[in-house]
Amino acid sequence: MNQAIIAASRFGYGAGPDGTAAIGGDPRGWLKSQLARPQIPASFAALQPSSALVVTYQQLQQQRREAKADGGEAPQRPVRMARINQTPRGADARGGPDEMAMDAPVMADPQKDKGPAPSPEQKLLRQAFLAETGAKLDAVTLSQTPFAERLVSFWANHFTVSGIRPVVRPLAGSFEREAIRPHINGRFEDMVLAVVQHPAMGLYLDNWVSVGPESRVGSRGKRGLNENLGRELLELHTLGVDGGYSEQDVRALARILTGWSIGGPRVGDPGHFVFVPQIHEPGPKVLLGQTYPEAGMAEGLLAIRAIAHHPSTARHVARQLAVHFIADQPPQAAVDRLAQVFLQSGGDLHAVSLALVDQPEAWSSYQQKIKSPFDLVASAIRATGRGLRPEQAVQTFDRLGQGLHMAPSPAGWPDDAAAWIGPEAVLRRVEWAQAYADQVGDDVDPVQLTNAVLGDTIAPDQHQAIARAESRPTALAMLFASPAFQRR
């Protein structure tokens, strides 16, 4: 099969209308060179950093509270949601964890929701989310370094933050930009650190309100430890569920990370990571057999380094990569080789990504992976050059079952065929293919496009079916719905 098509589709988001012309005669070299100079998407210029979003959000909440305190009715029905950091001032802090329900319907679509008009917070979050959606789609569909973009998406899914917590949804994009993207060619431990310190992760896995029971604030008895981040860090992000840790280790890591919070009006740098000693659990902790004497924030830095370099982490990460780039059930030999590179390089992700390109199985197993809905839509847009409006993109991904930044759990989106291809899902994909093809219209030559983006990777009978379709939009729909296009 055409190696350039494999490079484009398996490692990136598929070929464009010009086919593989940009790839040239050395597909492996093309992929590797992308890592040296990953492109910064132009679409990011207009986006807000997470700190700005968090601060604006804090201010809006503050105004609402003041309006209420003045005796006047709040202009709209107040929505219960996180009060981002009111915590650390001690007992008088008003926003205890019990008040911090974050399940409010912040992202409810005002057009669909016949309830009260959206609050300023809701509007802010929705606008930010739409902007992020458009920018993400542009980033992957316009990129000249699509392998780097796929790595960004892979790691962002590995360290999922999900808008299931409404306040997280507009932050997921900045999380990707600020915590993931700078480190895809760096060291894994730096990525873990950036992830743990990002407000989106702090909010999503509750660590910003996790209070050491024996800390100055905790000893007053109102608040306590939240193990959420400690557990997922070990189970999902580093060692893996079979990585050899215990419940004691989960709690130890959670205690170590107490005090890792988010700055607010009264503490630290608003909207940025802050360490709050008043809620940090004092005393020594034992994690994975290693004792961490009381050292405030330094405990967490040491613990993250330790788990990031753990041999179980190398195996876990290597397997995740192999599942994404080779097959749902990847050959163990390839997993072992990748784990070896990870371990020997000290978690150098650049070295690991280069090794990935060099795995023969990553090429010989082409089309064993099923595109996720995001991959499918993104590759169709790359193929035709016809984008979607952000609102349209949001609707499309929702219908196809992969709402952007809405992964069902901290484990992220599933990465296997069984999760994506069922009777209902296939019909939804066909419906999407038809609707998108209709939108693209009839001034695209479907046969030329099929040749450009699939080359010889589509079976002759599938190719012929496209060529013989009764109209151009039907032919295009068949291209997007063809097994060859839906696989990578």
Next chain:
Amino acid sequence: MNSHDLLISRRQILGTLGAGAGLALLGLPRIAYAAAATENRLVVIILRGALDGLAAVPPYGDARYAQRRNGLALPSEAILPLDHTFGLNAALASIQPMWGAGELLIVPATAGGYHTRSHFDAQDLLEMGLTERRGAPTGWLNRALVDVQGGDKQRRLGLAVGPSVPLMLRGGVAVASWEPPNLKAADPTLLASLTQMYAGDKLFGPALADGIRAQSLDDEVLGANSMGPDGKPRFAKAGGYGPGAFRPMAEAAGGLLAAADGPRVAVIDMGGWDTHVGQGTVKGRLADNLKGLGDGLAQLKTSLGPAWSRTVVLVMTEFGRTVAPNGTNGTDHGTASVALLLGGAVKGGRIAGDWPGLDQLEENRDLRMATDLRAVAKGVLRDHMGIAPAHLDTAVFPDSAAVRPMGGLVRV
């Protein structure tokens, strides 16, 4: 496309009207149109995939009909006779009253004057008004609008009904567009094609088969029956695909065209005519599609209201199909098909143009062309829309002076 942004914004306006499109559209006059240069309306319906004209308007009186068509010859109970030669497929019963009222004109043995059996190429040429590809891809109807709009390119007297603007309406003149709201169930024709395409794929094949079964779409895919247990078409929802999807589009178009300050020219697409396998001329896929077409045309008349009297509807397709059935009880790509003209402004109740007969066939397989579709279109544009013949011969249909406009199609 320079009018792209405007189209989207218009779609958004119209999209808020919701699913009861036809009635809601009556509230449309807020979208400002300048007073139109003409009160006459023209609707072009493109049947994509190549209509089997011999199935739609069977020449049952032709001496060779039964023998040539073989298994596809319609039994007499499936024919509504029009004269001694031609009848209507009974699936088109909804438009039979228009024949009696003199509002239906049939032009048999029509083709585009080009020589290709590729759907894509033929549809392009049909819409560009050319016999071979050249120049920028713009549509003849858009070029005709230059005259209709009196030189004002921003007036939007043209309307595309559907998710995209067909080539026929694309070009330098800004047009409006309307699309049915919401995503829709997949087209049964597409599902049937994909069922074949997925046959060799162990993952997609079974999943699609199960999905179709679960949605009880088997009948539609097989062409057996598109009617629900309540006797209503299963696809009658606005924004669907399949035979029943045409009617809501026609309803919307009628509502928009009826408005005093609405568009004057509209194009509607209808697909599903590429009947290579088990075409179901009496009962099945083709019959269902014809019924969908007929019902939609009747709806168009209703929705246009009084404006129907000033309307011409031109129904055309890119080429015809083989006279004889192929090995799978369907038909393959052919040459001439049939064109229909309907409307209160049509001088109907008759057959126009020559009938080449079924004795001598094109390449020994196809119905020969007797009337060039450009002649029909030119006749309508000249006599109904008031477009200057010189403009028709050069700009609208370039280098077509030899193709004379067909006269007497409309009541003057």
